Amino acid sequence: MAICYQSPIKPITIPQSKALTNPKLSFRCNLSLPSRSNPLTISEPEPVYASVKAFAPATIANLGPGFDFLGCAVDGLGDFVSLSLDPNVQPGEVSISEISGDNANRLSKSPLWNCAGIAAIEVMKMLGIRSVGLSLSLEKGLPLGSGLGSSAASAAAAAVAVNELFGGKLGVKELVMAGLKSEEKVSGYHADNVAPAIMGGFVLIQNYEPVELIPLRFPEEKDLFFVLTTPEFEAPTKKMRAALPAEIGMPHHVWNSSQGGALVAGVLLGDLIILGKALSSDKVVEPRRAPLIPGMEAVKKAAIEAGAFGCTISGAGPTAVAVIDDEKKGAEIGEEMVKAFLKEGNLKAVANVHRLDRIGARLISGIPR
Amino acid sequence: MAICYQSPIKPITIPQSKALTNPKLSFRCNLSLPSRSNPLTISEPEPVYASVKAFAPATIANLGPGFDFLGCAVDGLGDFVSLSLDPNVQPGEVSISEISGDNANRLSKSPLWNCAGIAAIEVMKMLGIRSVGLSLSLEKGLPLGSGLGSSAASAAAAAVAVNELFGGKLGVKELVMAGLKSEEKVSGYHADNVAPAIMGGFVLIQNYEPVELIPLRFPEEKDLFFVLTTPEFEAPTKKMRAALPAEIGMPHHVWNSSQGGALVAGVLLGDLIILGKALSSDKVVEPRRAPLIPGMEAVKKAAIEAGAFGCTISGAGPTAVAVIDDEKKGAEIGEEMVKAFLKEGNLKAVANVHRLDRIGARLISGIPR
Structure with a gap:
């Protein structure tokens, strides 16, 4: 029997009585329990479920001047992990x-x-599981190498699935650290995708030693949409990394730092004018990477001209992300971005409009033991 | 007859009837009127006062990773400008x-x-004053070259005094631009002192062309104190500027940008732990400048050990600034900082605890024509 909550796709209904026997089910999985400073010392927990299914959203990292320290989660797009004893x-x-x-x-x-x-x-x-083995099934909703945090979504969904199967003993920070282990192996030691994939919303990574995460709450009462326009083009990952400058001149350092600060202010104040300007303002990374994605500069220009508050490369690309406060306007902006990719980059592209995901990785369903 | 409001020093009383004849007097001078996009096109305004006295607070610029783009105002310390027709x-x-x-x-x-x-x-x-001449008297409450925005306080007080004398026609942005002209001539084209001196609170400078300022509101209900410890030492201004690195490696750029973002988050969230850690975290400027101020590294260490949330150099020094949420605790921290300046830097120093100034430059008194 399936128990469902917060499904991004299709709700699964359950008998009322069953849901009520476990009041914890109404909590968010990733915030339902406090973090433990040393999870290795806890005794091996019993599995609570025979199987679970978890979801983790797509994420946008880098965010212009937020390079390598700021990311956010995107609603209605992500990976699923099913897990069973x-x-x-x-x-x-x-x-x-x-x-x-x-x-x-x-x-x-x-x-x-x-x-x-x-x-x-x-x-x-982390949980000290030694008595049971797990079978994992991964359903990729995210394309690989699109700049939407595909690897982080898989890691986040898996981390939450395991944690929930054993009763959700770990807190957000441990789950991010588990996801970070995965990111380290497959795409580099950075948490700006996996932290928002797990926590939802915007997350600032203040430190790695120890991991310190600052959730940045975009005001609930305000609308924020991302126009994600992905061309049929595989971003040359090695070239993308190699394009980064080793050294940054002081004026550009100050400029980008101030824009990073403005971006944080834009998010917390819910001010899309400030946020958008900051997002578009990167003088360090984007100017090096954009030329490696055919048409990107024209796509950014088209998005702004069509009314977007700001636009930049999502992650390491090739997806372009623009921000807007209206879904319909977002669709129009997306059309212009697609046209620009075709006209200036000779690339077919698809645009979709998504809201900010404020929840992060979550349990979709679970079958009790 | 003097009219008084918001005096930081000594209130001057006026007959009730007089105060009531001018209801505008109860507004903050620097926010009482909207900004005009082209002030040069307005006709020459008549003076409203025969003379005025204005005050502008001390400011802390740079703020660790907020170098050259973030500053804040300090209560109960500043310069006065008296102005008369x-x-x-x-x-x-x-x-x-x-x-x-x-x-x-x-x-x-x-x-x-x-x-x-x-x-x-x-x-x-800006106001197009061509018909009257003004006599200005400057009362320096701030020491020169202490790292507390002495030049900015004078400029801010003067800008507000002139504006108010003619009825407060200009908005905040124009006043900051006027102050910036002054800063440009005497200490460099940066607004991170003069903007908070005029606007109060924390201010982020997002852009100079055109000037874009983001006021960052530290929550009213929370306490924030600055422990300002000034040694008897003249910071070598040229050396301080020459000590800045021309280029910054990517890891330090990312680190400082993330801390700048965290600093903004700390301010807006009113989270002194985040704010303090960020304030203390500069890897770009402080490590180059601190060694030029005898004892500074030990002073910072002493402040943190005594319970400060964070500590860095104020402006280009030599003042050290630590942050705390309790005035008494601030005094204790100050004592330790003074001891450290003496012990490790062989410098006498004075410590004072000040609140955040949330108002900025203001009219203190005015004699109507």
Whole structure:
């Protein structure tokens, strides 16, 4: 019997009585329990579910001057991880039974080399799981290498799935650290995708040693939409990284720092004019990377001319992200961005308008033991 | 007859009836009127007062990772400008009649080379004053070269005094631009002192072309105190500027940008832990400048050990600034900072605890015509 809450896709209904027997189910999975400073010292928890399904959203990292320290989650787009207790799997281990979705065949089924697998193992270690084995199925809703935090979404969904299966003992910070282990192995030691994928909203990474995360709450009463325009183009990851300058002149450092500060202010004040200007203002990374994505500069110009508050590259690209406060206007902006990709970059592209995801990774359903 | 409001020093009482005849007097001078996009097109305003006295607070610029783009105002410490219509002064011009206070003899009485004079002239130009001349008296409450925005306080007080004398036609942005003209001439084209000196609170400078200022409101219900510890030492201004690195490596750029963002978040959220950590975290400027101020590194350490949330150099020094949420605790921290300056830097120092000034430059008193 499935128990459902906060499904981004399709709600699964359950008998009222069952839902009421476990009052904790109404809480957000990733904030339902306090963080423990040393989870390794806790005794091995019993599984609460026989199986669970978790979802984690797409994320936009870098955010112009927020390079490598600021990211946010995007509603209605992400990855799913299903997890079940499996007596055929070695106790304390994870086996990946299935990967579905676009380009699933490009992903490793070895849990040691799969984002979801690595994060799942890490959470099991943190919880001290030694008595049961888990079978994991990954459903990719996100395209690979699109700049939308595909690896982070898989890791976040897996981390939350394992944690919830064992009663949600770990707090947000541990889950981010588990996701970070995965990111480190597959795409670099940065938490600006995996932290918002787990926590939702905007998250600022203040420190890695120890991990310190600042959730930045965009005011509930205000609308924020992202126009995500993804061209049919694989961003050259190595070139994207190599394009980064090793040194930044003081004037550009001060400029970008001030814009990073303004971006934070724009988010917390819910001021899209400030936020948009800051988003568009990067003088350090975007000017190096944009030329590597055909048409990107024209796409940004088209978005702004069509009324977007701001526009930049999402993650390391090739997706372009524009911000707006109105869904219909967002669709119009998206059309102009698609046209610009075709005209100036000779690339077909698809645009979609998404809200900010304020929840982050969450349990979708669970079958009690 | 003197009219008084918001005096930081000593209130001057006036007959009730007089105060009531001018209801505008109860508004804050610097926010009482909207900004005009082109002040040069307005007709020459009539003076509202025969003379006025204005005050502008000390300011802390740089603020660790907020280097060159973030500053805040400090309560109960600042400069005064008295201004009167003077038929002996050439119409459209300003004459400086007196400069009092510490080191007053080091300041030029030529209005073209005095911070207050330059700002006053600039505001007169903006207002199109051609028919009357003004006599200006400057009372320095701030020591020169202490890192507390001495030049900005003079400029801000003068700008507000002139504006108010003519009925407060200009808005905040024009006043900041007038102050910026002064700063440009005497200490460099940066608004991170003069903007908070005029606007109060914390101010982020997002842009100079055109000037874009973001007031960052520290929550009213929370306490914020600055422990300002000034040693008997003249910071070597040229060396301080020369110590700045021309280039910053990418890791330090990302680090400082993230801390700048965290600092903004700390202010807006009223979270002194986040704010203090960010304030203390500068890896770009402070490590180069601190060694030029004897004992500074030990002073910072002493402040943190004594319970400060964070500590850094105020402006270009030599004042050290620590933050705390309790006045008494602030005094204790100050004692430790003074001891450290003496022990490690062989410098006598004075510590004072001040609140955040949330108002900025203001009219203290005015004698109607």
